[in-house]
Amino acid sequence: MGDKPIWEQIGSSFVQHYYQLFDADRTQLGAIYIDASCLTWEGQQFQGKAAIVEKLSSLPFQKIQHSITAQDHQPTPDSCILSMVVGQLKADEDPIMGFHQIFLLKNINDAWVCTNDMFRLALHNFG
Amino acid sequence: MGDKPIWEQIGSSFVQHYYQLFDADRTQLGAIYIDASCLTWEGQQFQGKAAIVEKLSSLPFQKIQHSITAQDHQPTPDSCILSMVVGQLKADEDPIMGFHQIFLLKNINDAWVCTNDMFRLALHNFG
Numbered sequence: 001m002g003d004k005p006i007w008e009q010i011g012s013s014f015v016q017h018y019y020q021l022f023d024a025d026r027t028q029l030g031a032i033y034i035d036a037s038c039l040t041w042e043g044q045q046f047q048g049k050a051a052i053v054e055k056l057s058s059l060p061f062q063k064i065q066h067s068i069t070a071q072d073h074q075p076t077p078d079s080c081i082l083s084m085v086v087g088q089l090k091a092d093e094d095p096i097m098g099f100h101q102i103f104l105l106k107n108i109n110d111a112w113v114c115t116n117d118m119f120r121l122a123l124h125n126f127g
Numbered sequence: 128m129g130d131k132p133i134w135e136q137i138g139s140s141f142v143q144h145y146y147q148l149f150d151a152d153r154t155q156l157g158a159i160y161i162d163a164s165c166l167t168w169e170g171q172q173f174q175g176k177a178a179i180v181e182k183l184s185s186l187p188f189q190k191i192q193h194s195i196t197a198q199d200h201q202p203t204p205d206s207c208i209l210s211m212v213v214g215q216l217k218a219d220e221d222p223i224m225g226f227h228q229i230f231l232l233k234n235i236n237d238a239w240v241c242t243n244d245m246f247r248l249a250l251h252n253f254g
Contacts, residue, residue: 040199040211072167072245076231078205084167084229084245098249100227102211104203118199118211122225122249 010112011073011083014105018114019066026064027057032114040118052117061091066099081105081112086122098122137239138200138210141232145241146193146214153191154184159241167245179244188218193226208232208239213249225249 004012014032021028033039033049039056046052068087076082083103090096104116131139141159148155160166160176166183173179195214203209210230217223231243 036204038201040201043197043199045201070170070247072170072247074165074167074172074243074245076205076207077163077233077242078203078207080203080205082209082229082231082243082245084227084247086227086247086249100211100213100249102209102229104209104231106204115204116201116209118201118209120197120199120211120213122213122227 005075007075007081008073010105011081011103012071014081014103014112014114015068015071015083015085018103019068022056023064023066026059027053029053029056033117034108034113034115037113037115037117042120061094064089064091076104079107080115132202134202134208135200138208138230138232139198141208141230141239141241142195142198142210142212145230146195149183150191150193153186154180156180156183160244161235161240161242164240164242164244169247188221191216191218203231206234207242 030049030053033052035048037049037052039046039052041055046055066087066089068085070086072084074082085101088096088098099121101119103114105112106115157176157180160179162175164179166173166179168182173182193214193216195212197213199211201209212228215223215225226248228246230241232239233242
């Protein structure tokens with residue numbers, strides 16, 4: 001743990017926590033967002049913790065499992081942490097699909113919250 | 128142009144400019160970065176305008192063409208703009224490959240510069 005830069009430790013901890021919580025019970029994801037948070041889900045915009053949790057809770061699957069292929073983390077000039085995730089997911093009995101997602105994390109009152117979140121399925125990327 | 132939020136106008140203008148410049152002459156990309164900029168290229172980290180331009184200039188292809196499939200933009204609480212791009216690229220006579228890239232833009236002295244940039248090829252995303 002001591003080898004990696006702090007932003008990589010925080011970023012990867014957040015990412016692990018996010019997908020574990022998403023897969024176990026995504027209705028509980030509210031804690032990681034604030035009222036200023038923005039989510040863009042497959043091109044649709046959602047603003048604020050309540051709207052974001054409502055969108056994630058209403059996604060049309062019961063079971064979901066994410067698997068991370070790669071993740072990158074960087075510090076930003078405003079002391080935030082930017083994370084990019086590439087992975088695969090399986091919803092219910094649907095085929096496995098690729099996805100990518102990015103998170104911007106900000107430290108507010110000693111807690112790292114997600115202020116910006118963008119998700120897209122990787123349906124058209126295969127060359 | 129008047130319909131879209133300002134962050135989407137700025138984000139999409141930047142993205143268009145970035146790939147036009149990259150495809151025409153990527154050695155000229157220095158102007159969009161600053162000394163505090165970070166690039167993560169296929170998992171490798173580069174810090175600062177000079178190192179970033181050196182990396183991009185030394186990529187092992189002559190011709191390159193990017194095509195954008197989708198792009199998403201959001202404002203951040205620190206008045207930056209976060210952009211996520213999904214697309215395809217063709218380098219020299221290689222097969223077309225998918226990619227995703229993210230940019231964090233900051234307004235410094237009335238110019239939008241890129242402080243954070245992450246790029247990955249979409250080789251393992253096909254489900």
